[in-house]
Amino acid sequence: MSELAVRDLSVRYGRILAVDDVSASVPHAGALGIVGESGSGKTTLARALVGQLAPDSGEILLGGRPLGARRSRDERRAIQLLPQDPYSSLNPRMTVAGAIGELLRFGRRPGSRAAVRARVSELLETVRLDPGSMDAYPHEFSGGQRQRIALARALAADPDVLVADEPTSALDVSVQSAVIELLAGLQRDLGLTIVCISHDLGVVHELCESVVVMRAGRVVERGGREMFENPAEPYTRELLAAVPRLPGPSSDPSSAPVIGTR
């Protein structure tokens, strides 16, 4: 089981305390949203979750087991990052098959070149891209397609948990909801546990059943989807007010635009 939890986690950059005593958890096959203004510590938390940054104190637990300061290969496999920007995260000199194949070595299905290509083909189908495009290069794809390639790459490691750092912010509005739907489908169909970092509360509302609100490295509020209708903290209200398509605490829900459901 892939319940992910952080307990009293703090992460510093020198004298800057970027994540300050944060605790949160997401059950197996659940989706947790982490929201907050710029500089609130979201990316730092994401990088600590995937093992790119070592916490100064506190613990990260997967399936109830604390992850060590130096992660084993299997621990690195288990928690994968979907980076924010598919324009910079994919190596322009590597084909789609090469980029995805690189991460297959983490997974549980190593094998011959033919087996690797067959698995790449399956992964491209999973993210609804044409398997026939596996020998193309990233520049031949649109932003939304590149984000799907980055997603297939993360899935190649056969992760238990996907940490999606602003998964739609580099994309055109027209393709954002398709990427969110894809993530929701993976959560449902593969039992993937998702942590979705976003300054866009609309994305989190659509994908996540629980939310943690961060400010200056600390958790200021947490709750389920109902928090969007009834936030306790003025800071959360301000974040909500910045997203016109959400019902928000003060408007009449019956007249508010309905955002996509799964």
Ligand SMILES: Nc1ncnc2c1ncn2[C@@H]1O[C@H](COP(=O)(O)OP(=O)(O)OP(=O)(O)O)[C@@H](O)[C@H]1O
């Ligand atoms: N590499 C770094 N070195 C020093 N300080 C950093 C570094 N990265 C982030 N910080 C600082 O840590 C704090 C948290 O930053 P972080 O990027 O985690 O926030 P964020 O919520 O993800 O913001 P954004 O939405 O703008 O990415 C900020 O004060 C930031 O200036």
